[in-house]
Amino acid sequence: MEITRKILSLIQKQLFKGKVIILYGARRTGKTTLVKKLLEDNPNDSSYLNCELQENQDLLSHTNSILLKDFIGQKKLIILDESQHIPQIGLILKVLVDTFPSVQIVATGSSSFELSNQISEPLTGRSRQFLLLPFSLHEIHQHSDLIKLKSELTNYLRFGLYPQVVMEEGEDKIEELIDISTNYLYKDIFQFESVKKPEILQKLLKALAMQLGSESSLNELAQIAGTNVHTVSRYLDLLEKAFVIFKLPAFSKNLRKEINKSQKIYFYDLGIRNAIIRNFSTLNLRMDLGGLWENFCVSERLKHNQNNRRFVNTYFWRTYDQQEIDYIEEIDGMLFCFEFKYNPKSKSKFPKIFSQTYPNSSFKVISPDNFYELTDLE
Structure with a gap:
């Protein structure tokens, strides 16, 4: 049984409009499967990179436009999966979209504390962001x-x-x-x-799971987890x-x-x-x-x-x-x-x-x- 994700059509409508597509979502929610659907529409002029691999991180470890042009070649669609692993990813995406506006860049990330922090300023006005959740x-x-x-x-x-x-x-x-x-x-x-x-994080998660549907007190959570309110607040974030x-x-x-x-x-x-x-x-x-x-x-x-x-x-x-x-x-x-x-x-x-x-x-x-x-x- 193949289930088509609802946001696939929304993303397709935003392609090739001079914007970087950012796709967030937890691991194992199907981000890779979804972006590979985009590749099916451009099988001969697209490229997929798993950015968790060191060799792909090395490919994009610079902002030199000549080297980036050589990397892109004749491609019209570039998928950067788990792109938060690329150093300076925000600046690199900015250079790509500004230098090659006809090339569609799609970047995915499983943690917005890494990816969002890096792209928020460089990609101001240059991106469309989507969130892929478990099946609805x-x-x-x-x-x-x-x-x-x-x-x-x-x-x-x-x-x-x-x-x-x-x-x-x-x-x-x-x-x-x-x-x-x-x-x-x-x-x-x-x-x-x-x-x-990490043991504090695990205690905090169990406390949240047991309080399902109830209002959450930072002081109470801190007491259960054996830490302070500041740490609880940061871990919740x-x-x-x-x-x-x-x-x-x-x-x-x-x-x-x-x-x-x-x-x-x-x-x-x-x-x-x-x-x-x-x-x-x-x-x-x-x-x-x-x-x-x-x-x-x-x-x-x-x-x-x-x-x-x-x-x-x-x-x-x-x-x-x-x-x-x-x-x-x-x-x-x-x-x-x-x-x-x-x-x-x-x-x-x-x-x-x-x-x-x-x-x-x-x-x-x-x-x-x-x-x-x-x-x-x-």
Whole structure:
């Protein structure tokens, strides 16, 4: 089964417009597979370089335009995979796009703390950036109808949606997840020179996994991990830039009772989260089902926005007297509110104080019975 990635067509529309295409994404999400699809459209005048190889790093270890011209030759499309390994990659990409505007450069990176830091200033106004995440429900819907998707929701909550994991069967899913979480996911973080105590990172990850769906306190996380708040904050930033976790801030504008300095932390993929705590139990045996469903829905909505280039502000909302909304999107002056309930019979209503304070808002409850409304599946 071959699943076409949603952002492939978006990237294709941006080719040969004088911009460097930057494709971010965690390891094993399918970046290499995707960029090689681009090569199929230009089989005779394109080039692919794995920048983790020393010989390819040496090829691009300079900004001499004559040497770069010799490197490009007659190529019209150049793929630089895992380009964060190239020293001065930002400056090199700037020279390439300025000197050879008709050549399309596509650079991928599995850690934005390395690549983004190097390209942010040199490529100002010269790039288009995309994020490739694990499979979305919308992408899997290419080969599964809604009935089949609903029947597979329990597997997605247990094993996540990394491409290779979805393709595996039974216990092989667990083997693949353990391999990804052990050997690949933190590779860039552990290689980063400022990470000197990986055991703290592991403790922090387990703490985050156990607090799924709850607000995160830096002081509490620091106590659990046996370190200080500054280190926790820095490691959270690295985990976010390595596409392991993402943050959701609190929404607060008008009400005095609104929590305004808190955040929730979610995992991009639940399979990775479950691998961290080594818990792949069936859902009827789990105490964390509510958190799993909330994380799943928030991450699917994130994929929906990324894959459709919807640039929105996202939040959760809570007051000091415990009124709450799981997820809010703010776009064009409108607020779209969601509550996530795994049990369709659970009662949930739009907090009256919120609807009165923010009349430009809507409210929807998402359960497995109407999961398709989360990402406009048809």
